[in-house]
Amino acid sequence: MTRATREAIAQLSERFGDKLSTVASVRRHHASGVTSHMTIAPDAVLFAASTQDVVDAVTICHHYRCPVVPFGTGTSTEGQISAEQGGLTIDLSGMDRILRVSPSDLDCTVEAGVTRKALNAALRDTGLFFPIDPGADASIGGMASTRASGTNAVRYGTMREFVTSLRVVLADGQLIDTGTRARKSSAGYDLTRLFVGAEGTLGVVTEVTLRLAPIPERIGAAVCTFPTVEAAVSAVVTAIQSAIPLARAELLDALQVEACNHYSKLDLAVQPTLFLEFHGTHQAVDEQVSLMSAITAEFGGSAFRWATAPEDRTKLWQARHDVWWAALALRPGSQGIPTDVCVPISELPGVIAQTRQDVVELNLIAPLCGHVGDGNFHLCVLVDPEDEGEKRRIAELNARMIARAHAVGGTCTGEHGIGTGKMDYLVAERGAGMMTLAALKRALDPRNVMNPGKILRVDDYQPYA
Structure with a gap:
């Protein structure tokens, strides 16, 4: 822990009291998502109860240059919740109020810690539902931050289509609303889409305004x-x-x-x-x-x-x-390495066939599933944690999958996100566009305190002249 982080945690403890924990088991839990990547525990965890809690915590952390890592339910797969540089994890799960439901407008506003199952339970008598279904009972704030989708995406779309506005605490503690409840807008930069998928690297999402869909007959x-x-x-x-x-x-x-x-x-x-x-x-x-x-x-x-x-x-x-969980049970004692790609649907049969050939050639166990209606498929590759040769073959399989997806105009991830695990593949995908990502990160987070070490290594890209 750096001296600045110690000073930040001391001030946070004075401000928040029992809401702040430095207990080792609590810290470890907040770095252990559903991921195969090595993760690092934060130095402290704040259990936020309101947007004002987040504003106050981020303001303190910004002053001391203490990293901030947002946490919803811990179901991300690419290391998004790892505290790569230590610092403070803000657990938003206690911010679980449904603030407004407007059946006539088919929308609602919720705090970031509301889970999708809790939201749909609350909507049951309105004739509406929230259709984005990634499988895990993820938090709405986390789903917005990773641009989640899932089994219903072929008909209903992803979080990109369902989020109309966000309340976000920026890196210096400033609070902004990114949009309105209007069904469409041509008013300037689309800030909502900027933060949907940013994985907490540009700010902390505390409230989400969502579109809803009618429950089908x-x-x-x-x-x-x-x-x-x-x-x-x-x-x-x-x-x-x-x-x-x-x-x-x-x-x-x-x-x-x-x-x-x-x-x-x-x-x-x-x-x-x-x-x-x-x-x-x-x-x-x-x-x-x-x-x-x-x-x-x-x-x-x-x-x-x-x-x-x-x-x-x-x-x-x-x-x-x-x-x-079913895949893990195929090989007791193994660990799972999840990965996904997404390609244009016309290319999907060929890409899956070649990927399955790679699995056989590399002598791996890798059950396959996919949201084939939108070109997205997943492997859960089972690995013996003591077998370094097997780990190398799995890395080769992942590299081949992503290279093949890029070759046909696809992406290195359809829904898992970048986190720490796919940063190098994002570079291959975005090319010179990484300079623009770095410029946005510097503009909104000049001290690099918001979930640092995720999506891009900002120091690799020099500022525009």
Whole structure:
């Protein structure tokens, strides 16, 4: 701990009392997200209860040049919550109030610590829901900061489409609102989009204004198996190109299906499988199902196996959300290394096929799943933590995946974010654009106290002349 950080923590302790913790186990917990990357614990953790708490804490930290790391629920995968330079972690989970719901305007405002499940529970009687579903019960502030998406993205989009405004505490403690509740605006720079996906490197999000969606009249969920992964992916690509408004289109390869059967007590055929969901009126869902059935049959798909009762749908989608834990159970004692890429949907069948060949060639165990309706897929690569050779092969697999995605106009991450784990790949993706990212970071955080060491190494880029 630096002298400046010690002085900052002393002042924070005087201001916040029992809200501030320096207990080792609390500090370690706040650096241990769902990640394979080495993480560093902060020097102290503040359990914020209000936006004013965050303003006061950031103001003190800015004065002493003490790093600040925002924390929601700790479900990020690329090391976003690691305190790379020590300092203060601000835990926002106690800021969990739903401040406003406007059913007539289809929007709401919540504090950053509200989780997506808690929000949807509160919305149940309004006829509305918040459709962004990354699987984990993440906080809304964290989802905004990582530009989260998930299983519903093919129809509803991502956090980029659903956040209309943010309340953000900037690096010097200044409080700003990035937008309004209006459905559209052409008023200057789009500050909201700047902070959505910034991973806490430009400020701390304390409130989020969100769009909401009507709960559909009818929801139908089905499972369909295929002879090959490529056939399953091609069926979804064809459906998207045919303008079938799929609500969810999730792919599991045979190994991932086997893992889910064991972990979630399912009885699915151990073949490449699509989990599909259709939303709309009764007539619209019937039409979507008819069209999709014809397409899946064309690619060798089985008859649909329906999950009609709400509890059956819940079990099916919970199994999809639990793929990480199911994969880990395939190899007891192993650790998981999650990674993802996203490519144009027309390129997805070929990219997945080549990635699966790489897995075989490199002799790795890597169950595959993906949000194939928007070109995003994931691997959970299982590694023996004592096997350095296996770790090197996994690094090679990740490099090949990302290089292949870049070669076809894709991105190194569709939803995991950059954090510490994908900074070098972002450089390859953005090229000279990294200078602009660095200029924005310097302008908003000249002392580099906001989640330093994430997204970019700002010192690698000289200021514009």
